[in-house]
Amino acid sequence: MSLAFDNSYARLPQRFYARLPPTPVSAPRLIRVNAPLARQLGIDPDWLASEEGVAVIAGNRVPDGADPIAQAYAGHQFGGFTPQLGDGRAILLGEVVDRDGVRRDIQLKGSGPTPFSRRGDGRAALGPVLREFIVSEAMAALGIPTTRALAAVTTGDWVFREVALPGAVLARVASSHIRVGTFQFFAARGDADGVKALADHAIARHYPDAAAAAAPYREFLARVVAAQADLIARWMLVGFIHGVMNTDNTAISGETIDYGPCAFMDAFHPMQVYSSIDHGGRYAFGNQPRIALWNLTRLAECLLPLLADDQDAAVAIAQEILAGFAPRFDAAWRAGLGRKIGLQEVRDGDEALIEDLLQRMADNQADFTLTFRGLADAVAGDVAVRDRFADPAAFDAWAPRWRERLAAEPMAPSARRDAMCAENPAFIPRNHQVERVIAAAVEREDYAPFEALMAVLARPFDDQPGAADYAKPPQAEEVVAQTFCGT
Structure with a gap:
């Protein structure tokens, strides 16, 4: 089996990456192949699951046509700038053009040390690999732009974090791995030619029509700002x-x-934080739009020399483009929330109605997913959603205004429910379920819970009566208060 690699990033100047192969592992064993994604990439999933394919996923064999590299990048981490980060535990095997003509990276994550490892072992533990597999594929099923999980293997080796853990490698697919931090890597070094070469590459790869614009780099920045505003919403x-x-x-x-x-x-709270390393809540749920704009501002700083020859003029251009983030995000967020409560139009008063619901949800520890899914049933008269609120009277006080607003857009209850169910998933990868899956795999080498969860999450908007337990919020003893980084 040969993969039709066409490695455009590896044709950029040498300073963009380090060229090296993955580090072999001792005894790779397949966890899962994402067969539909493999076929989309033009890869035979049966071959990928074979001994030869598993060797490729594990990094023990470099397939013909691959040009393995570790990409260089920098980045602000929790607000502090590190001028060199890079792929410290990942190798970009190469790029393929999928059946729709879309160029996709195939990257091995957990494939051993690179020049960017900063004294790390370059490996990944099984738990974080399973978490990324589960959540990234759940996001894809929800229709949210995301990297994808192509396959995963265990390595037969241990990795050492707080304790010894079984190692694993994830084969990840992305439209590219170009980051804001990639631009920062060159800008921080005063490498204007590097910034321009990267911008030209990113435009050609992601926003090719921007190349024909009167000001291509302005259009590029505007397109990235719009994409991030839509994504965060x-x-x-x-x-x-x-x-x-x-x-x-x-x-x-x-x-x-x-x-x-x-x-x-x-349970909904606008400033919810799970990450064990986010001590100050910088990346809390409600802070995500603000942080996205902060990150985009760092990108704009890198692009200033390309926006105009005069510094002041370049800053003015960047500020004008960045000012478009908030209205773009707000429009996507408000329209999306409207659809979640059954509205097809945006009208005066909707924002206040929705904000009141969110406040009542926060005050009453209402489950975010099940409250909105329950509203779909409520349009047909089932008011079980009220029981999601610690004080059901809080919902009862809000519901008449909601029903009055729905009446302004006549629609058959069954049609409205269908429309709402298409916006409001019944199933998400809940933290306690993900942790249960990881524990079964790590402690008992039992992947049946992983496969069962993946099957449910592949159809997040469907009523799945036999999977009702996967929709339930955690019991008090199951609540996961913190989630952890895999490094």
């Missing part, structure tokens, strides 16, 4: 918290990337 509409929105985890493509201590909210 879509995260928040399903209660997703990234957890580490560093600039090196902000993809130029507008895809969700790097699932570390990420989580989906159970």
Whole structure:
């Protein structure tokens, strides 16, 4: 089996990456192949699951046509700038063009040390690999732009964090791995030619029509700003918290990337934090739009020399483009929330109605996912959603105004429910379920819970009566208060 690699990033100047192969592992064993994604990439999933394919995923064999590299990048991490980060535990095998003509990276995550490892072992533990597999594929099923999980293997080796843990490698697919931090790497070195070469590459790869614009780099920045505004709104509409929105985890493509201590909210709170390393709540649920704009501002700083020859004029251009983030995000967020409560139009008074609901949810520890899904049933008269509130009277006081607003847009209850169910998932990768899956795999080498959860999450908007337990919020003893980074 040969993969049709066409490695455009590896044709950029040598300073953009380090060229090296993955480090072999002792005894790779397959966990899972994402067969539909493999076929989309033109890869035979049966071959990928074979001994030869597993060797490729593990990094023990470099396939013909691959040009393995570790990409260089920098980044602001929790607000502090590190001038060199880079792929410390990942190798980009190469790029393929999928069946739709879309160029995709195939990267091995946990594939051994690189020049960017900063004394790390370059490996990944099984738990974080499973978490990324589960959550990234759940996001894809929810229709949210994301990197994808192509396959995963165990390595037969131990990795050492607080304790010894079984090692694993994830084969990850992305539109690219170009980050805000990639631009920062060159800008911090005063490498204007590097910034320009990277911008030209990113435009050609992600926003090719921008190349024909009167001011291509302005259009490029505007397109990235718009993509991020839309992405963050879509995260928040399903209660997703990234957890580490560093600039090196902000993809130029507008895809969700790097699932570390990420989580989906159970009980709604606008400032919910799960990440064990986010001590100050910098990346809390409600802070995500502000942080996205902060990260985009860092990108704009890198691009200033390309926006105009005069510094003041370049700053003015950047500020004008960045000012478009808030209205773009707000429009996507408000329209999405409207659809979640059954509205097809945006009218005066909707914002106050929705904000009142969110406040009542926060005050009453209402489950984010099940409250909105329950509203879909409530349009047909089922008011079980009120029981999601610690004080059901809080919902009862809000519901008449909601029903009055729905009446202004006549629609058959069944049609409205269908429309709402298409916006409001019944199933998300709940933290306690993900932890249960990881524990079964790590402690007992039992992957049946992983496969069962993946099957449910592949159809998040469908009523699945036999999977009712997967929709339930955690019991008090099951609540996961903190999620952890895999490094």
